Amino acid sequence: MAFPLLETERLLLTELHVDDAAGLFNLFSNPAVVEYYDLDVFREHSQATHLINLFKSRYEEQQGIRWAIRLKSSKQLIGTCGFNSWSSKMRHAVIGYDLLPEFWRQGYSSEAVRAIIGVGFSGALACGELHRIQADTVPGNYASESLLRRLGFKEEGLRRECGYWKNKFHDLKCFGLLQPEFSTT
Numbered sequence: 001m002a003f004p005l006l007e008t009e010r011l012l013l014t015e016l017h018v019d020d021a022a023g024l025f026n027l028f029s030n031p032a033v034v035e036y037y038d039l040d041v042f043r044e045h046s047q048a049t050h051l052i053n054l055f056k057s058r059y060e061e062q063q064g065i066r067w068a069i070r071l072k073s074s075k076q077l078i079g080t081c082g083f084n085s086w087s088s089k090m091r092h093a094v095i096g097y098d099l100l101p102e103f104w105r106q107g108y109s110s111e112a113v114r115a116i117i118g119v120g121f122s123g124a125l126a127c128g129e130l131h132r133i134q135a136d137t138v139p140g141n142y143a144s145e146s147l148l149r150r151l152g153f154k155e156e157g158l159r160r161e162c163g164y165w166k167n168k169f170h171d172l173k174c175f176g177l178l179q180p181e182f183s184t185t
Contacts, residue, residue, distance in 0.1 A: 001126045003059065006067065006119060008111045012075065013067035015059075016052045020068060023077035024048040032101045036138040038165040055082075062088075062126045069099065069112045078103045081112045083120065083127070091131040093120055109147055117151065121179045131179050136172040138163075145173065153177045 006013035016024065025048040027033055031041050042048060055066040066082035079099035086093035095116070099109050123129030135153060137144045145155075153175040161169035 003065075004119060004124060006115045007072070008115050010072055011108065011112055011115075012070045012072050013081070013112060013115060014070060016055055016066065016068045016080070018049060018052060020077055021045055021048040021052060023068075024051060024080075027077070027079060027098060027100055030101065033098055036141045036144070037098070038163060040166065055080075059126075064093075065125065066096075067112075067116065069097075069108065078108065079112070081109075081116055083116070083125075083133075086125075086127040086130070088127045091127075091129065093127065093130050093133050095133050095135045104143070110150060113147065114151060117177065117182060121182055129179075133177045135175045135177075136163075137175065138170050139173055145175070148175045148177075151177065152181050152183060154181075 003015040005015075022045070025042055025045050028039070028048065028051070029042040034041055058064045058066070064083045064085045066080050068077050069079040069081055070077055079097065081097035082095070083093040084096045095113065097109055097113050117133055119125060120127075120130045120133060135144075135148050137148070139158070149155075154177070156174045156176050159172045159174060162172040163170040
């Protein structure tokens with residue numbers, strides 16, 4: 001299945017390629033971007049290339065999908081978003097997203113995430129039509145929680161010390177969105 005390209009009012013959501021490694025390094029070498037992430041700040045450009053290859057293989061193996069978020073006007077890579085995992089059998093996916101800090105609080109994340117939720121619920125992806133999309137946040141990540149709530153996600157609970165990265169355990173708040181609850185407006 002060909003990689004789906006999505007377009008919104010201000011953004012293009014495209015496949016990541018090796019020539020995006022510098023932009024991806026710029027994104028994930030920023031401590032503010034990875035503050036709540038399960039990965040450390042990138043220190044070498046090879047980490048970005050490795051991540052691009054990982055995203056590509058996950059899509060080829062139909063385990064998930066990650067889009068580059070690009071400004072439509074300049075094609076600049078400003079973030080990524082996608083389904084970190086999905087289950088065709090359970091019609092369920094887990095969503096993730098990130099954005100360069102200079103583009104925070106301008107509606108870009110909402111615009112991109114709304115687009116991928118819409119395509120996930122439409123059945124146009126390799127996983128088929130999804131019924132549920134889940135997101136996990138680390139307590140204190142108020143911007144992400146606010147974004148999810150604006151898009152209709154419901155907070156479903158706290159999974160205590162469910163994650164382990166950066167040498168410590170992390171609680172995870174679980175948010176869920178069901179297909180009938182999603183509004184495209």
